[in-house]
Amino acid sequence: MQSIAKPAAPPPSTRTAPLDQRILVVDDSRAQRMVLAATLRRSGYDVMEADCAEVALELAQAHDLRLVLSDWMMPGMSGPELCRALRAREGGDYVYFILLTSKNEQAEITEGLEMGADDFLTKPVSGEELRARLKAGKRILDMQAELTAKNRLVEDTLTELQRLYDLVDSDLREARKLQDALVRDRFHDFGTGQVSLLLRSSGHVGGDLVGFFRASQTQVALYSIDVSGHGITSALMTARLAGHLNTASPEYNIALRHTAAEFYRVLPTDVVVTRFNELMTSVIETEHYFTIAFAIVDLTSGEVQLTQAGHPHPAVQRLGGAVEFHGDGGLPVGLIDGARYERVKLRLDPGDRLLLCSDGLTECPAPSGALLDEDGLAAMMQRHRDTRGPALLEAMVWDLTDFHGSDGFPDDLSAVLFEYGGPPSAEL
Template identity: 55%
Template sequence: MSAIATNEVPETVDQQPLRVLVVDDSRLQRRILSASLKKWNYSVQEADSGESALALCHEQSFDLILSDWMMPGISGLDLCVEFRKLENAQYAYFILLTSKSEKNEIARGLEVGADDFLTKPFDSTELHARIRAGERILKMHEQLAEKNREISLTLNELQSVYTTLDNDLREAKKLQQSLVPVRFQEFGPSNVAAILKSCGHVGGDLVGFFEIDANQIGLFSIDVSGHGMSSALMTARLAGYLSAANPTQNIALDVRADGTIVPRRPSVVAEDFNNLIFSEIETEHYFTLIYAVVNLETGVVDFTQAGHPHPAVLAPDGTVEFHGTGGLPIGLIEDATFDDMQLQLRRGDRLFLASDGITEAQDLEGTLLEDEGLAQILTQNRQSHGNSLLEAIVWDLTDYAANGEFDDDVSAVLFEYNHIPK
């Protein structure tokens, strides 16, 4: 073993000295190295073999390991390999002391986890310079570890926030689904079915129906702009204006002095909604609407269309006709007016009011379903009725969609007219 020269090096003073492990089977070499290290104010421990060094590393942690390469039993190279395998060991800067100068041997040492090497003989100035370089790397490693701890804590906090938000959104979805408490109802021989599927936790679609009197029912389909919580809150507020439980709070109905309930003209309902947006609700959202009043005795449907997809009528033979002229969405232009329109249902006809989440579904090539695609789906499922028909439509829509998922909320109201018109 070669001793190092003892050139004087200025003393290093650190508040927390590095913990150094010196590993060498030569007692003299260990003492020479330890003396220099203690002189530079490092905390030093010694091990006379690779085996004893590993035992110490299991018990405590070190910042720097100086190990002779050639030792009986576990060599310095093997010690480096085994040390890097320790699960609970903190990172330590590993310097191999060797008389080897072959490049392939040095490369091998670096490959197995050594950070640096010194070729014997070397003097204390070179050793101290290498250790100081290791200190800088250790400091950077410590700073990186601290940043990683901070990031981990932040991610844990974000995960906690996300979990809370996710739970809240799941509850919000249940509450939004409760806005459509009845999904199927019979009105004599006729019936109404409704479906509402949000593309996320919550969405901006709303569908429903309510009984006006023994001979009339109201149907509506609404699509609020945007997605997420603000859109969902808007639909919740709109649902309150179309209450099925309390006619006196329903914007679509008038209650006369004698208690008689009569429907308001659909166009007036749309205009009142538009005025509410600008005068009371004060939101950046707008929404599209189909509101229809169905006369169960005659099959006449009076409706207004405010930017919503066209109402479709599916005949018993599978023929599909679309009605309406489009109209402006509600909440875009102050004092906007809307049109009253009318269509005639025959026995067996089904009136389908759908959101644009259906007509604007896209296939793999980005082609929209549109009215033509909807007509085809309605026709091929004409043997189904009520909720079964709605589920069949969603099933076919899922097949059509590019990724099997919807990019927008999907909702619809289906009215099946089975009265004998008077």
């Protein structure tokens, strides 16, 4: 029997008929096709015909047919094989497939289901039963179309969210570069003392800030700051605070006071922290606050004055390895208007070092939930008492990774390490 050729274009009624009113009848018997087509047209369907599975595949693809009524036994590709081929199409919409069969054995029905058939009709076909089965198929197609539309909406939404995420991610990477630029000089040798800095954010950007500046010919100021919260707003706050500790524009440096001409002098540490608190409570109106350890070291005598405001206690490691913690605690900056802060004095001898760090170290948890705390920090410093400068800070991060169980720390890590060598004439 000669196959029906694929028409160049569907008839006008098929081009305009709704998808759920268009059906493809596949049967190698011309008489059987005519009977089924007549029944379907009387029920309002636009019918296309194919006398073999190969032609049916072409018509279904060309005219986006969603309802297929196919005989089981045909020359060449069988009805179940046609069903499987339709299901295997890339990107095709769902097709409701009904098999016509004279078979009623359970094994054959199971075979058809396994190949993807949705329903079965036994020959000879009852018109009422056929219409009822097609109504059920149309309900399924309607649900499938609704589900597809919702899935496409979800996909479009996810695509847009991914685009926005990529945009935010790109901005955050640039913000990270700008934040890193606030601490460009991670090591500086003052001759009689050396400063090393650690700054590692737990996310793209963080709320920690560390740094130092030359306060006078014989003094260096050190600071470790931890802004509350995480993310962009905390990072913006650190940028603003960094501007208030910048010696490039001494008139804006909150730690300096103008004396005469182009001369400035550094203020006591408790006054500096008090000025920060006044700034936060009266000028910078924000829900954020921050903790700080601020120290001024005399490079010739080793004398240190420091103020602690809610920050972990500064640690001093003596030449022999013993670790001491100093400071009076104090309130975080920006919480209470008029808060008072204390100044502590101590002395570094040649070979001693001072560490200011954020609670990202001392409050780092082990897998058990136990915190590193001051004892753990002291043990780290003692374990690496012969390691100097940036290498010490790096070794401490490695130790913290072992303690935490991974390098995915829950909080930012930051520290300022000052190592005192003593006056030029001193002999260690």
